[in-house]
Amino acid sequence: MISYRHHVVSLVAVFLALAVGVVLGGGPLSELGRAATTDSARTRAQAQDTKAAAAFGDDFASAAARTLYGDRLQGHAVSIVSMPGADGDVVSGIAAQVQAAGGSVAGTYEARPALVNASEKSLVDTLGSQLMTQLDDGVVGTDASTYDRIGQLIGLSLSGDKISLDKAASIRQSLAGAQLMTSPAQASRTALVLVVLGHKDTDDAILSGLLSGLATTTTGVVVAGDAASGADGALHGLRAEPVADEVATVDSADSAVGQVTTVLALARSLKVQGGSFGASGSDGAVPLG
Known part of the structure; x- marks a missing residue:
């Protein structure tokens, strides 16, 4: 039979786990996680902007080429x-x-x-x-x-x-x-x-x-x-x-x-x-x- 003490120990363990999760989710580590995610998103956005700018330059050159050449x-x-x-x-x-x-x-x-x-x-x-x-x-x-x-x-x-x-x-x-x-x-x-x-x-x-x-x-x-x-x-x-x-x-x-x-x-x-x-x-x- 599971004793009352075992129930108490199990409940304490569950609450401790929840408490640790709350602390990590709202504490400094969560800020680090959010900062890393933000930096990663910013890097991806910058890469996409650079790629878009290069594509625009190529598209412009291709479209304007004949005019620039003038035969x-x-x-x-x-x-x-x-x-x-x-x-x-x-x-x-x-x-x-x-x-x-x-x-x-x-x-x-x-x-x-x-x-x-x-x-x-x-x-x-x-x-x-x-x-x-x-x-x-x-x-x-x-x-x-x-x-x-x-x-x-x-x-x-x-x-x-x-x-x-x-x-x-x-x-x-x-x-x-x-x-x-x-x-x-x-x-x-x-x-x-x-x-x-x-x-x-x-x-x-x-x-x-x-x-x-x-x-x-x-x-x-x-x-x-x-x-x-x-x-x-x-x-x-x-x-x-x-x-x-x-x-x-x-x-x-x-x-x-x-x-x-x-x-x-x-x-x-x-x-x-x-x-x-x-x-x-x-x-x-x-x-x-």
């Missing part, structure tokens, strides 16, 4: 060179914006890892020397460094205004044969080159040499990277190099705003070279001039 690329072709690790969606997104600006894509080329791998410098140097001998004197600088020279040759193979179409095609075939760069089956002459950086950083000296060579043999070069590359990645390092005066750079190309900015930079490069644009750009967010 400034009408009649102009752009060659796109994607570096190792470049995002395919970014490449196709910018290509679509080029067409929206009245331009066309002359061809999309894919740089292979060997082109920018320091351990393959001997291959790049040997091929560059061989290809240079096939061209007239003075077309490629005899004092050019390994990567400057290969950059000049790539530029000549894309623009073709200083060499015949057959020689331009021969250079592209040689680059493909050495697994340095893929080439489309059909390609047309171009004055503008867009280089889309990949997620993996490339040695600053190698990238600078390639871009310097490209800039020597084409009308305008624009280099696009994602937001991270502009903050502390390859694009950030490139902007500190002398070649930044010869090529335009645009970060945040992984967003609609950045892709529209990239095309505006391409249009600008028909007359003005250089410039740093985007979220981390020193010359402003967007080149409107």
